[in-house]
Amino acid sequence: MVALSEATGPVAGDRRLRARRATLALGGLVLVAAWAALATGAAGVSLPQALGRLVTGAGLTLQEQVVLWEIRLPRLVTGLCVGAALAVSGAVMQGLFRNPLADPGLVGVGAGAGLGAVTAIVLGGLLPPALAALAGIYTVPIAAFLGGWAATLILYRVSTRAGRTSVATMLLAGIALGALAGAVTGLLVYAADDQQLRDLTFWGLGSLAGASWPKLAVAAPVMLLAMAGTLWLARGLNGLALGEAAAAHLGVPVQRMKNLAILAVAAATGAAVAVSGGIGFIGIVVPHLLRLATGPDHRYLLPNAALLGAALLVGADIVARSVIAPAELPIGIVTALMGAPVFLWILLRRRGVVDL
Amino acid sequence: MKALALAALLAAAPLAAGAAERIVSVGGSVTETIAALGALDRVVARDTTSSWPEEVEALPDVGYVRRLSPEGVLSVAPDLILAEEGAGPPETVAVLERAEIPFVTVPDATDAAGVARKVEAVGVALGLEARAAALAERIETRIAETAARAAAVETPARVLFVLSAEGGRLLASGSDTAAAAMIDLAGGVNAVTGFEGYKPLTDEAVLAAAPDVVLMMEGRAEGHGGAGVLSHPALAATPAGRAGRLVEMDGLYLLGFGPRTAEAVADLHAALYPGG
Numbered sequence: 001m002v003a004l005s006e007a008t009g010p011v012a013g014d015r016r017l018r019a020r021r022a023t024l025a026l027g028g029l030v031l032v033a034a035w036a037a038l039a040t041g042a043a044g045v046s047l048p049q050a051l052g053r054l055v056t057g058a059g060l061t062l063q064e065q066v067v068l069w070e071i072r073l074p075r076l077v078t079g080l081c082v083g084a085a086l087a088v089s090g091a092v093m094q095g096l097f098r099n100p101l102a103d104p105g106l107v108g109v110g111a112g113a114g115l116g117a118v119t120a121i122v123l124g125g126l127l128p129p130a131l132a133a134l135a136g137i138y139t140v141p142i143a144a145f146l147g148g149w150a151a152t153l154i155l156y157r158v159s160t161r162a163g164r165t166s167v168a169t170m171l172l173a174g175i176a177l178g179a180l181a182g183a184v185t186g187l188l189v190y191a192a193d194d195q196q197l198r199d200l201t202f203w204g205l206g207s208l209a210g211a212s213w214p215k216l217a218v219a220a221p222v223m224l225l226a227m228a229g230t231l232w233l234a235r236g237l238n239g240l241a242l243g244e245a246a247a248a249h250l251g252v253p254v255q256r257m258k259n260l261a262i263l264a265v266a267a268a269t270g271a272a273v274a275v276s277g278g279i280g281f282i283g284i285v286v287p288h289l290l291r292l293a294t295g296p297d298h299r300y301l302l303p304n305a306a307l308l309g310a311a312l313l314v315g316a317d318i319v320a321r322s323v324i325a326p327a328e329l330p331i332g333i334v335t336a337l338m339g340a341p342v343f344l345w346i347l348l349r350r351r352g353v354v355d356l
Numbered sequence: 357m358k359a360l361a362l363a364a365l366l367a368a369a370p371l372a373a374g375a376a377e378r379i380v381s382v383g384g385s386v387t388e389t390i391a392a393l394g395a396l397d398r399v400v401a402r403d404t405t406s407s408w409p410e411e412v413e414a415l416p417d418v419g420y421v422r423r424l425s426p427e428g429v430l431s432v433a434p435d436l437i438l439a440e441e442g443a444g445p446p447e448t449v450a451v452l453e454r455a456e457i458p459f460v461t462v463p464d465a466t467d468a469a470g471v472a473r474k475v476e477a478v479g480v481a482l483g484l485e486a487r488a489a490a491l492a493e494r495i496e497t498r499i500a501e502t503a504a505r506a507a508a509v510e511t512p513a514r515v516l517f518v519l520s521a522e523g524g525r526l527l528a529s530g531s532d533t534a535a536a537a538m539i540d541l542a543g544g545v546n547a548v549t550g551f552e553g554y555k556p557l558t559d560e561a562v563l564a565a566a567p568d569v570v571l572m573m574e575g576r577a578e579g580h581g582g583a584g585v586l587s588h589p590a591l592a593a594t595p596a597g598r599a600g601r602l603v604e605m606d607g608l609y610l611l612g613f614g615p616r617t618a619e620a621v622a623d624l625h626a627a628l629y630p631g632g
Contacts, residue, residue, distance in 0.1 A: 041427045041431070042425070042427045042428045042430070042431035043427050043430045043431040044431065062455065062456060063430065063433075063455065066430065066451065066454055066455040067427060067430060070426075070451050070454055070455075071426050071427050071430075071451060072427070136446075137445070137446040137447055137450070190555070193552075193553045193554075194553070194554065195422060195442055198420065198422055198423075199422060202420075202422075202423050207423075209423070209425050209426070209445075209447070209448070210445060210447040211447075212447055212450070212451075321425060321427065321428070324417075325428055325431065326401065326416050326417070326418045326419070326425065326427075326428030326429065326431045326432060327404070327417050327418055327419030327420070327425060327428055328419060328425040328428060
């Protein structure tokens with residue numbers, strides 16, 4: 001593996017430098033986005049003033065405390081974690097499946113989580129009261145997470161034979177499972193009443209509006225651990241770019257890597273979808289932007305994807321809650337509206353120069 | 357001028373219960389009730405479903421009733437949030453509670469007594485109990501008048517409420533909806549009773565329902581090449597289609613179950629039985 005990463009010559013040196021510079025720049029971008037997210041919002045709370053009062057010990061007003069501490073900060077942290085988790089998951093999936101179209105949805109998390117959420121929204125009223133009271137406002141996130149996990153487990157079992165996971169089978173089985181989940185979701189939509197239908201639509205478009213500390217306390221460790229786990233995958237994914245057999249000859253523990261990758265992506269995406277609903281686009285576009293800009297080396301791609309995903313989602317959230325304030329747009333609309341044209345433009349401009 | 361008034365209001369805080377002067381009104385029927393009680397000047401923001409009276413459209417919109425954004429609501433510095441049942445999401449309500457802003461939920465209604473309770477609940481929240489009691493009584497009396505006339509009808513009209521006819525597919529009201537309740541209050545019979553809520557109907561089910569009248573929200577009956585919903589092949593073969601009987605009413609007026617419901621019931625009754 002060492003030979004593999006060193007043997008690519010002077011071009012790799014250029015790219016490594018560029019990738020490191022990109023990491024610095026992206027880190028700066030995340031800080032700027034974070035400051036902007038804390039400083040802007042519908043409520044007229046001034047961040048510098050509030051910080052000043054904190055420093056001088058004058059204390060915050062109740063309004064400042066609620067807006068900054070209960071609304072903007074948990075929302076910022078959720079945006080950072082979810083954006084990073086989705087982007088890293090996308091990069092890992094594309095590497096694992098050696099397919100530029102792969103995204104976290106391919107391991108069944110998207111379809112399963114969607115089905116879980118729809119079930120909770122439509123049939124949540126049928127829960128025994130004691131259980132409903134215990135789950136409370138977390139019913140939908142918990143159901144989404146469980147649904148995502150169940151789908152991943154099924155898919156993994158289907159595509160693993162004699163200890164070997166076939167990524168091609170997994171891809172096809174993922175499409176079948178997605179269709180099945182879509183059909184069951186359709187049945188539930190048929191049974192839903194008007195209010196539930198509105199809830200379903202909004203859930204599918206994603207939002208960070210429900211961010212809160214208790215939710216983060218559960219979801220953030222899952223996302224962070226899963227992302228940390230993917231750091232072990234970087235070299236293996238580089239080897240895998242040559243094909244499974246070649247990677248095995250290079251000493252990459254292919255099956256162990258697949259297990260870890262699927263586990264990490266299911267956990268990161270499951271937790272992300274559970275707290276924010278369906279947010280598309282980040283997982284597929286962020287890794288491609290970075291591959292075009294700084295090359296396919298996963299050792300840089302994965303951390304850079306985390307940074308860019310985090311900055312993009314926080315930026316999109318600022319737009320989502322500003323443009324029609326005091327109301328707000330679902331963030332999935334913003335990510336797709338802003339991101340898809342940019343991505344198309346870059347593809348057109350770089351066409352022929354870099355082949356995905 | 358506005359800023360001055362605002363500053364004066366803020367200086368007057370803290371306010372006693374019922375004396376709220378910066379109200380966020382969430383839900384079309386709640387906003388209508390506040391307007392009917394003459395307290396619209398105390399409302400500073402509304403939700404997307406609040407569209408009557410027209411002047412509320414000029415107020416800031418804090419979003420859809422079930423998707424309120426906590427910071428958006430806080431940004432208008434409210435001292436009371438008056439919301440219809442089901443407003444949320446719960447996460448937003450929790451944050452607003454921590455900001456110590458009173459959040460009053462007004463009970464839902466699909467009958468005369470329910471509307472009266474709704475009006476009275478809004479009255480209590482506004483500190484206008486006497487005015488609300490009078491309004492509630494007027495509404496109940498008016499609905500009872502229509503009910504008396506409806507009881508005298510010998511052959512009740514079969515009414516099919518069509519929520520949408522998009523793409524030639526009729527989304528009709530079964531039992532247990534606001535539309536079904538209105539049809540009942542106006543002395544009609546819901547033509548479809550096999551299911552709850554709004555569901556698509558097959559052409560055969562439309563024929564079996566055999567409605568005498570098709571009821572729709574205003575602006576939903578166009579399409580079908582300009583010929584309107586009654587040109588729908590299955591509907592055209594029903595008594596309603598042959599007689600060309602389509603009744604259109606404003607959605608919030610017809611289904612809101614607010615202070616205008618008494619008039620809406622009377623209007624619907626008159627539209628169902630034009631002779632009597």
